Amino acid sequence: MNPDPAAQAADVLRRIALDEILKERTMADPASAAIARRVADRYIGGETMDEAFDRLPAIFARGHKGSIEYTGESVRDADVANAETDVFVELAERIGKTGVDSTVSFDLSHIGLVVDPELCYRNVVRLAEATERAGAELMISAEGSDRTDLVLDIHGRLAERFTHVGVTVQARLHRTAQDIATLLDRPGRIRLVKGAFLEPDSIAYPRGSAELRDAYLTYASKIVKAGHLVAIATHDRDILETLRAEHGSALAAEHVEFEMLLGLGTEQLDALHADGFTTREYVIFGTEWWLYVLNRIAEEPARVYTAIADAAV
Template identity: 60%
Template sequence: MTTKIDLERAADTLRAWALDEDLKQRVMSTPALATMASRVARRYSAGDTTADAIEVAAAAVARGHAASIEYAGESVRNAELARSEAGVFLELGAALGKSGLPGTISFDLSHLGALVDRDLALNHVRQLAAITEPYGTGLMISAEGSDRTDLVLDLYDELAAEIPRVGITLQARLHRTPGDLERVLRHPGTVRLVKGAFLEPESVAYPRNSAELTAAYLDLASQLIRSGHSVSLATHDDELVNTLISRHGEALKTDAIEFEMLLGLGTELLDRLHRAGYRTREYVIFGGEWWLYVLNRIAEHPERALTALADLNPS
């Protein structure tokens, strides 16, 4: 019989694989394995191209949700590659604006070159802001591992002073987040609150699926809701969503608050929230660099490994 400890060990294994660049390279450079892995990824990813992402985002909008689109990738350590990847984001910005869809563009600062040169990343975000300015498209900085949180928040401080549309993602798991929340509330951008999916030591973060993590999320969410700040409550945890609704009720039905869920996860819950009158958003990723993202999604609920096995069936 599978135990809670078995599931936690499986989740840790998946998260370790997500960060294993050598394993990723071996799988993706072997055609048969790459085909199988891509088949699993399609449950959680829109596809490879900007056009794929716009199509899936349009389907989310047709169901009543706004969309957030991210070109998957992170940890770029080469300036030329960072410039090339930024070009895809600029293409996405133009395409999303022309589509007229209510959407936000999300990105990792390390994807845009922050680990190479902070000014390189800043300039790429400025370019993205300029190309999306005519459309008023929101921009959202995604969360990264705790070892990069200071860098991410320092860059956010600079960007938010120039571009009010830029928002920031905070992880409830991290012990430091209450202080970080006070810091980011000085800026007008949306705060996206997530539990946090990265492999972190307990000295830095609450254990996954713990009562402490749930309490931390609820407390941070309550502070955001009371503040009147624009907030995205990003979780697929139906018990957590139900608790938020029971505590805050109609206060959640404002233009400043939305529920956000990832493509392929929480679809029925998100649709139900929309029908109940809450603002909702579906998060869509695209591109070939989905390895870390997809493995972390499966690790959140290791039972999804069975779904992955089913997805390997070519029929």
């Protein structure tokens, strides 16, 4: 059987996303950096916190809640991790002061996970305390499978002290059934995504596979039926329609919300809100958007054509 060209293209894009040398060369050249920035504009809220907050009124006007992330990952310097934590704390404090309806999302590796898990834990406690004061949920994003145990271990420690800290799980990973069983006994929202990382088939279901579709539907149904806080985070129209057919008004319960990314799934999210469901739109800001944007394009390789059009503007 010939490999799926779209799947091959997606994997190439994901490998490019991880190429730090290519990223540095691209962003060091003013002309190529300007082109990359035009492509990124579709998917990011801006490079500053002010720009991200400027996006919120339009999101709220469409009836959605917000989720803001200061983008970055895999920080390998303790001082940088501490400084980045300061930005997240500032973000939480601004949410509290303005009273906007937004969560704070982040990668643990952005605040020290790959430097030292204990450094990361100290930083995430600072952030958990700041979001608790602000009355905002704190959402830990998913990372590669090699970090899943570390992510869930830190979430478990946080769950002993806080009730508002959620965590993201990937339906692609074979281990996720057991992880969800564990998380159902902890407080904090479970955000369910398909999973965007390069993973071997021994660890994860192939993208676009029936196994992945079935896993997502199974996990979403399990969490919804358990009455646990859940964010159904997907743009997959088939999955959304199937969940609605199976669960109907149960998806309008207070513990359920649908989350989609800025620039993607806009019409779907608006339609879900119009039908009475709780909806949230995810906004990132910062200068470290390279990996995020290329992964978004890789999820649907046809977006390459959109990227070419954006670059040519």
